[in-house]
Amino acid sequence: MRIDELSTLADQGAAAERRLKGLGVSPGIAIGLAHIAEGGDLPVRESHFPETEIDAERSRFAEAVAVSLRQLRKLKAKASGLPESAAEEIGYLLDAHLAMLSNSRLVRGVDQRIARTRINAERAVEIEIDEIAESFASMRDAYLAARIEDIRVVGKRLIRNLIKKPYVTYSGLGEGAVILADELSPADTALMDPQHVAGFATEFGGVQSHTAIVARALGLPAVLAVPGLLEHAAADDRVVIDGTEGTVIIGPCPQTIAEYQARRDAFAREWRHLARLRKLPAVTRDGVEITLEANLELPVELPQALANGAMGLGLVRSEFLYMNRDDLPSEDEQYAIFSALVRGMEGRPVTVRTFDLGGEKIARPLSEHIAEPANPALGLRAIRLSLQHRRLLDPQLGAMLRAACDGPLRILLPMISNAGEIRQVREALERVARRLKRRGVRLPQALPPLGVMIEVPGAALAADALAAEADFFAIGTNDLIQYTLAIDRSDEQVAYLYNPLHPAVLRLIQFAIEAASRRGMPISVCGEMAGEPRFAPLLLGLGLRNLSMNPRNIPRVKQRIRSLDMVAATRRARAIMDQSDTARIAALLDDFNTLALSH
Numbered sequence: 385m386r387i388d389e390l391s392t393l394a395d396q397g398a399a400a401e402r403r404l405k406g407l408g409v410s411p412g413i414a415i416g417l418a419h420i421a422e423g424g425d426l427p428v429r430e431s432h433f434p435e436t437e438i439d440a441e442r443s444r445f446a447e448a449v450a451v452s453l454r455q456l457r458k459l460k461a462k463a464s465g466l467p468e469s470a471a472e473e474i475g476y477l478l479d480a481h482l483a484m485l486s487n488s489r490l491v492r493g494v495d496q497r498i499a500r501t502r503i504n505a506e507r508a509v510e511i512e513i514d515e516i517a518e519s520f521a522s523m524r525d526a527y528l529a530a531r532i533e534d535i536r537v538v539g540k541r542l543i544r545n546l547i548k549k550p551y552v553t554y555s556g557l558g559e560g561a562v563i564l565a566d567e568l569s570p571a572d573t574a575l576m577d578p579q580h581v582a583g584f585a586t587e588f589g590g591v592q593s594h595t596a597i598v599a600r601a602l603g604l605p606a607v608l609a610v611p612g613l614l615e616h617a618a619a620d621d622r623v624v625i626d627g628t629e630g631t632v633i634i635g636p637c638p639q640t641i642a643e644y645q646a647r648r649d650a651f652a653r654e655w656r657h658l659a660r661l662r663k664l665p666a667v668t669r670d671g672v673e674i675t676l677e678a679n680l681e682l683p684v685e686l687p688q689a690l691a692n693g694a695m696g697l698g699l700v701r702s703e704f705l706y707m708n709r710d711d712l713p714s715e716d717e718q719y720a721i722f723s724a725l726v727r728g729m730e731g732r733p734v735t736v737r738t739f740d741l742g743g744e745k746i747a748r749p750l751s752e753h754i755a756e757p758a759n760p761a762l763g764l765r766a767i768r769l770s771l772q773h774r775r776l777l778d779p780q781l782g783a784m785l786r787a788a789c790d791g792p793l794r795i796l797l798p799m800i801s802n803a804g805e806i807r808q809v810r811e812a813l814e815r816v817a818r819r820l821k822r823r824g825v826r827l828p829q830a831l832p833p834l835g836v837m838i839e840v841p842g843a844a845l846a847a848d849a850l851a852a853e854a855d856f857f858a859i860g861t862n863d864l865i866q867y868t869l870a871i872d873r874s875d876e877q878v879a880y881l882y883n884p885l886h887p888a889v890l891r892l893i894q895f896a897i898e899a900a901s902r903r904g905m906p907i908s909v910c911g912e913m914a915g916e917p918r919f920a921p922l923l924l925g926l927g928l929r930n931l932s933m934n935p936r937n938i939p940r941v942k943q944r945i946r947s948l949d950m951v952a953a954t955r956r957a958r959a960i961m962d963q964s965d966t967a968r969i970a971a972l973l974d975d976f977n978t979l980a981l982s983h
């Protein structure tokens with residue numbers, strides 16, 4: 385065959401393959417034959433019954449709840465045989481599902497709806513879940529919105545048990561299958577044995593979903609939210625899943641397969657390299673040690689933080705406590721969670737931030753007492769809200785104080801804009817401590833350190849005044865950039881202006897670092913900037929020694945740190961701070977990175 389014939393064939397092959405884009409949520413490459421998982425929609429009809437049957441329908445629902453709880457417990461026992469980090473992740477997740485079925489808003493709501501409207505239980509579950517989803521969605525918070533998925537999954541389990549439709553498993557699959565589905569629940573995913581399943585793709589689902597978390601824990605390449613996936617694919621089609629790029633290729637030509645096999649091998653090599661890095665210290669070439677910590681949104685992510693070598697939790701976003709509930713979490717509940725985190729970190733520091741709620745993220749029980757803000761980003765939120773509503777702050781401080789007995793816990797305050805706010809919290813902390821002491825509750829010998837987020841430009845400019853009241857600083861670059869440059873961080877239309885290298889942002893960061901270092905006070909960065917290897921030389925060169933980030937970014941940031949020379953980075957940071965042009969700043973930084981990587 386002539387060369388031009390060969391390339392024509394290759395072109396035809398390339399034309400026949402279908403490339404679809406989605407969200408790459410778990411990195412890696414899978415190549416295998418498609419297994420189409422059964423559709424996720426369950427047929428539910430609506431019916432009403434006479435008053436005399438209310439009790440019978442409520443019992444039918446209670447039975448479905450009991451069966452679901454039994455299934456989840458069984459699943460949990462089964463999951464304990466999975467690889468270590470996956471077992472823990474899934475264990476936490478199934479615990480969350482168990483909690484959603486134990487006297488939760490969902491269960492109470494459905495039960496009351498059946499009694500009130502005499503509607504059949506499966507339809508009552510659907511309506512209740514839609515209402516919960518709506519109230520979450522109205523909070524316009526990506527993190528909380530993603531939690532809706534968990535509630536839907538639990539709802540589907542209830543409906544399945546009400547209509548008595550059994551679950552299917554993947555145990556009969558041949559080696560290296562690729563699962564394609566419209567949607568997969570985390571529990572479905574937990575059943576995937578990496579020995580048999582190479583990866584998966586779905587039409588629905590988000591990056592923050594538990595399905596994504598479980599996929600990462602199992603090391604299964606996964607792409608979610610692929611529009612039209614099942615229209616383009618049939619059972620036993622050859623499929624490539626690229627979980628790094630978020631691509632699914634159906635019917636790949638031989639050339640594409642060869643290309644992706646090479647990428648799969650390269651990924652495996654890099655993964656082995658990063659795995660080795662997890663155990664190595666984050667130390668520069670000239671011997672300066674850097675502390676790399678993890679940001680955590682859900683307790684379920686704790687094993688991931690440990691597996692990636694986190695030296696502490698630099699930011700625990702306690703808003704997760706509002707997941708699926710319409711009452712305020714009690715002190716005891718919060719204590720149980722904070723204490724589990726502190727104990728789980730085995731002596732490494734845990735920094736818990738008080739609720740960063742407000743604006744659209746208003747807690748339901750408080751919403752009646754708070755006027756609709758004209759400008760949520762500048763309104764009654766975060767520490768301002770906590771200080772006005774002690775029902776929020778006091779139980780949280782109590783829980784933190786108690787958990788501080790179980791290991792090193794630090795308290796972090798969001799959106800601080802003046803020193804008075806820190807003083808008020810300190811007074812509240814002392815008052816709560818006295819109250820607990822009177823009740824005979826065990827307390828730590830000294831009150832936990834009280835730190836503030838530097839995420840408002842005024843806080844950075846007045847950092848010296850705040851440093852006089854605070855015990856540590858954590859720079860929140862996400863909000864600092866938003867407020868400094870007047871760019872809504874969630875508005876895509878102005879995303880092109882969101883620039884961490886804007887000289888105004890860098891000067892504010894420098895200001896805060898200088899104020900902290902004059903007092904010898906610890907300071908870290910916990911915004912997204914900390915998790916990007918590109919910014920590491922600049923942040924370190926400016927004097928930072930502690931970075932907190934999404935746990936998955938730790939190995940890559942560590943790798944960059946280990947390639948750096950601190951003396952050179954400091955010199956380069958000084959040169960950068962002399963510049964006023966963003967493009968020039970970016971060029972100086974990128975040149976430095978290229979040079980460091982070439983060593």
Ligand code: PEP
Pocket residue numbers: 699701740839859860861862863864910911912
């Ligand atoms: C920040 O603003 O940088 C930060 C870490 O907090 P959040 O992203 O939760 O607002």
Ligand code: MG
Pocket residue numbers: 798839860862863
């Ligand atoms: Mg913030």
